[in-house]
Amino acid sequence: MRNFFKKSKLDLPDYWRSYENLFDAKLPEKIEDITFVVLDTETTGFSYEEDRMLCIGALKLKNNDINVGDSFEVFIHQDHYNQQTAEIHGILKEGKATRLEELETLKLFLAYLGNSVIVAHHAGFDVTFINTALERYSLPKLKNKILDTSTLYKKTLIRSNLLVKKEHYSLDELAEKFNLSVKDRHTALGDAYITAIAFLKILSKLKEKNISTLKQLLRIY
Amino acid sequence: MKNTISHRVADFLKNYPPFNLLLLEELQELSTQISIVYKEKDAIIFNENDVPHSHFYIVHKGAVSLNKTQTSTIVDICDEGDIFGLRPLIANENYKMEAKAHEESILYAIPITTFKPYATSNREVGNFLIDSFASNTRNPYSKSHRGTLYGEPESTEIYNPSTELLDLQPVKYSKKLVSCSPKTQAKVLAAKMTSKNVGAILVLEDKMPIGIITDKDLRNKIVTGQLPISAPASEIMTSPVITYSKKLTITQAQMAMIKSNISHLCLTKDGTVNSKAVGILSKHDVMLAVGNNPTVLIKAIKRATRTKEIKQVRKGIMMLLRGYLDQNIPMTLISKIISELNDACIKQIIKNSLAKLDTPPPVTFAWLALGSQGRSEQLLHTDQDNALVFEDVAPEDLEETRAFFIHFAKQVTQRLNVIGYEYCPAEMMASNPSWCLSLSEWKKNITTWITNPGPDEVLLSSIFFDYNNVYGNHDLVSDLSDHIFKTAKNYPSFFLHLASGALQNPSPTGFFRQFLVEQDGANKDSFDIKRRALMPLTDAARVLLLSHSIKSINYTAERFEKLAELEPNNAELFMAASYATKALLKFRTKQGLAHNDSGRYISLSKLTKAEKIKLKRTFRTIKEIQELVYIRFKVSNLLR
Structure with missing residues (x-):
């Protein structure tokens, strides 16, 4: 049997190689020149092994500008299904929306993502889900740089003994702080949009602290 | 491709002309072509004489001002649902005005090539666009461009400006001749x-x-x-x-x-x-x-049932404030009127929020404004600092009661945010569980602050003790005030700590009497008038008056006047301090109005020599007041 972990580069499919090749180019330094892909996934639950992605929603953000037409929203066909989480995301097992197979979705998503910088709220969760899915098809992990709005938000808070900072801030808390409508909460693309606007507001606050390059953003943890 | 966001965009557009004139399908199709643009406050969308963009814009959130840069006048302010940047759609020429984000804004950019067919095929849409173009530019002759859009001149219609013409209104003069x-x-x-x-x-x-x-x-x-x-x-x-x-x-x-x-x-x-x-x-x-006059504004506030309406009235209040300052009306009076109006706005929001609740509050409560708002010194929109005190309930009902009031306070703070009060960065708001307490919980807190005065407790006291009852049961509040005085009397060392807190603010001038400016951050090289000049006065007035056990005077200038009355031997200094407070407050307010911000940070290079001298004159008074506090409360005994 072929060693799963030491898969040679040549064995990887074309769509992966063309994704990977994009990373030979260096990313621009200034935040306004960078293409961010803000993403969110809806899943059947919280277990990386047991649970599956039902939907990936993502949009592109560059220089404070979101092109509505150029967004990504794909529902995925899964055999695994969980009644309980359905109450949150409202995606039915045999819903009306057309859905694609997981591998097909991943191919499309890699092409959409390219070498942009990933932004997500509690990014670790969504990225791990995508990576686990990639692994199921013997593909390596995503190569993109990743920013987490939850961590970035904490950096915008004032330093004061009177303010008790939390370990984590939920997307709902961010929406409340920034007065964002939560109408589309718990749809992948809706959450991605809320995250994107929160991200923009966070960036403008960080700018006041002289944080204006990608390098500086990546250093915040 | 239609998706969740494009649906949401269409949902928004369908409420506003001219988009409400389109078919739902057309709108959904159009929505997929739109870009969502985020602009920080003061960011430029386009400059005067810029080459036309391939989009025009509708304001989704925030506000955009259209300006003539040469005369630096604001021609129009576009709010939620207003469209602007129509020139490229109508005439093939460069922008004649600058568009700038008046507040932090989200705009939808609508591609002109996609939209133009709708405008030419649907006459109503076209007419609306031309009308808004005319009102954006405040130029009656824009209507002459109508021909350009349709390719045929239309001379039958005569333009009829709808703005109220002040020129035609007769003046109201005082007939009682003196x-x-x-x-x-x-x-x-x-x-x-x-x-x-x-x-x-x-x-x-x-x-x-x-x-x-x-x-x-x-x-x-x-x-x-x-x-x-x-x-x-x-x-x-x-x-x-x-x-x-x-x-x-x-x-x-x-x-x-x-x-x-x-x-x-x-x-x-x-x-x-x-x-x-x-x-x-x-x-x-x-x-x-x-301008607007306070009576009219108060009436408008009291009639308002929606937060949006109150937001509009606040614009009138700002105009009034500007007028008063230009008129050199005494600062005490200005403060009174403007904070009266601001209070009315907050009251109305609380009232409306109460009316929107499913069940009435289980017990009575009082809404407190803290900090500068409590002191009636908040003339411009600044942070909201507030707290809520509710009647004591049985221990088993406490958490449920608190949950009710927190839920209520969240509604209020969110609406206050909409009308322009930023959230307090330190979360000192009634929606925070530690600022939404029962009467005995507050008393317990206050006792802790007074009996164990560490730096945090002193800071908390200095913010909290300036409270002003904006709405609700007054008895709760006066009970609380009595508790403060009683406790403070038993722990005289508290005054010493409060006094030392009052002396902590950084000095306004350096050794050579030069202004001290901020060293880094976003406000580098500007002068922090709040921290370096106003706060020392406010803090001193608070501790001095508290030591006299005088309640319900919150406005700093008035506190100094009261002190002058109580201590005739220091009257001259206190009157000077009162004057300095008013002068600084006016200075800050004027700066804030000029730059559409809180006026806290002042760029020294933009001040005239006379203004600098005026500022510096108040600094001597600050120093003398601080010395008085230092000696009176024997602060030297305490490690500073």
Whole structure:
């Protein structure tokens, strides 16, 4: 049997190689020149092994500008299904929306993502889900740089003994702080949009602290 | 491709013209072509003379101002749902105005090539666009562009500007004429002016105005000693009087005052000096007519059932404030009126939020404004600092009651945020569980602060003790105040800590009397007027007055006046401090209005020499007040 972990580069499919090749180019330094892909996934639950992605929603953000037409929203066909989480995301097992197979979705998503910088709220969760899915098809992990709005938000808070900072801030808390409508909460693309606007507001606050390059953003943890 | 976001965009657009005239399908198709643009406050969307963008814009959130840069005037402010940047759609030329984010904004950029077919095929859509273009530019002749959009000239319609024309409104003047004869002595006529509370008096002979005496005349001619206090009116008056007909319109009155550089106009029956005087018109009257006046605004606030309406009224309040400052109306009065109006807004929001609750509050409560808002010193929109106190309930009901009030407070703070009060960065808001407490919980907290005064406790006290009951049960609040005084009396060392806290603020000037500016951050090289000048005064006034156990005076300048009354030997210093507070507050407010921010950080390079001197003059008073606090509370005993 072929060693799963030491898969040679040549064995990887074309769509992966063309994704990977994009990373030979260096990313621009200034935040306004960078293409961010803000993403969110809806899943059947919280277990990386047991649970599956039902939907990936993502949009592109560059220089404070979101092109509505150029967004990504794909529902995925899964055999695994969980009644309980359905109450949150409202995606039915045999819903009306057309859905694609997981591998097909991943191919499309890699092409959409390219070498942009990933932004997500509690990014670790969504990225791990995508990576686990990639692994199921013997593909390596995503190569993109990743920013987490939850961590970035904490950096915008004032330093004061009177303010008790939390370990984590939920997307709902961010929406409340920034007065964002939560109408589309718990749809992948809706959450991605809320995250994107929160991200923009966070960036403008960080700018006041002289944080204006990608390098500086990546250093915040 | 249609998706969740494009649906949401279409949902928004369908509420606003001209998009409401499109079919739902057209709208959904259009929505997929749109870009969502985020602009920070003061970010430029396009400059005057910029090459036209391939989009026009609709404001989704926030506000955008359209400006003429040369004259630096704001031509129009576009709010939620307003469209702008239409020039490229209508005429193929560069932008004639600058568009700038007046607040942090989210815009939808609508591609012109996609939209133009709708505008040309749907006449209603086209007409609307041209109308908004005309009102954006405030230029009646924009309508002449109509031909360009349709390729055919339309001459049948005549443009009819819908704006209320101030020029046509007659002025309202005071008909109670305050007058004297040419022989009246200065002393007597001055007393009359004082008792009638007017700034000018007419000198009449046979009912004809032969001269006018204003406060300025008295100052220049009597107080300087040029004329004795017994001098007759005929020697003091400015003559001849500039007279106008009572049919004068507001605009004419403004022009007349500017032209002759005078503050009062005399109105006569036929407009000449040779007819009966019927009234006197002051700059103040004109201002009231032009700007909004407090009574009208209060009425508008009380009528408002929606947060959006209150937001509009607040714009009127800002205009009023600007007018007052230009008029040099005393700062104490300005503060009173403006904070009265601001309070009314908050009250109304609380009332509306109460009405929108499913169940009425389980027990009575009081909403407290803290910090600068509590002190009535918040003239511009700044942070909201507030707290909620509710009646004591049985221990088993406490958490449920708190949950109710937190839920309620969240609604209120969110609505306050909508009308322009930023959230408190330190979360000092009634929606925070630690600032939404029962009466006995608050008392317990206060006792802890007073008996264990560490730096955090002193800071908390200094913010909390300036509270002002905005809404609700007054008994709860006065119970709380009594508790503060009683506890503070038993722990005199608390004053020492509060006093040392009052001396912690950084000094405004350096060794060479130069201004000290911020070293880094977003406000590098600007002067922090709040922390370096206003706070030392506010903090000192608080601790001094608290040590006298005086309650319910919150406005710092008034606190100093009260102190002057209580301690006649220091009266001069306290009056100077009161004056300095007012001067600094006015300075900050003017700066804030000029730059559309809180006015806290002042760029020194933009100040005139005179302004700098004025600022520096207040610094000496600050230093003297701090020394007084230092000695009185023996702060030297405490490690500073």
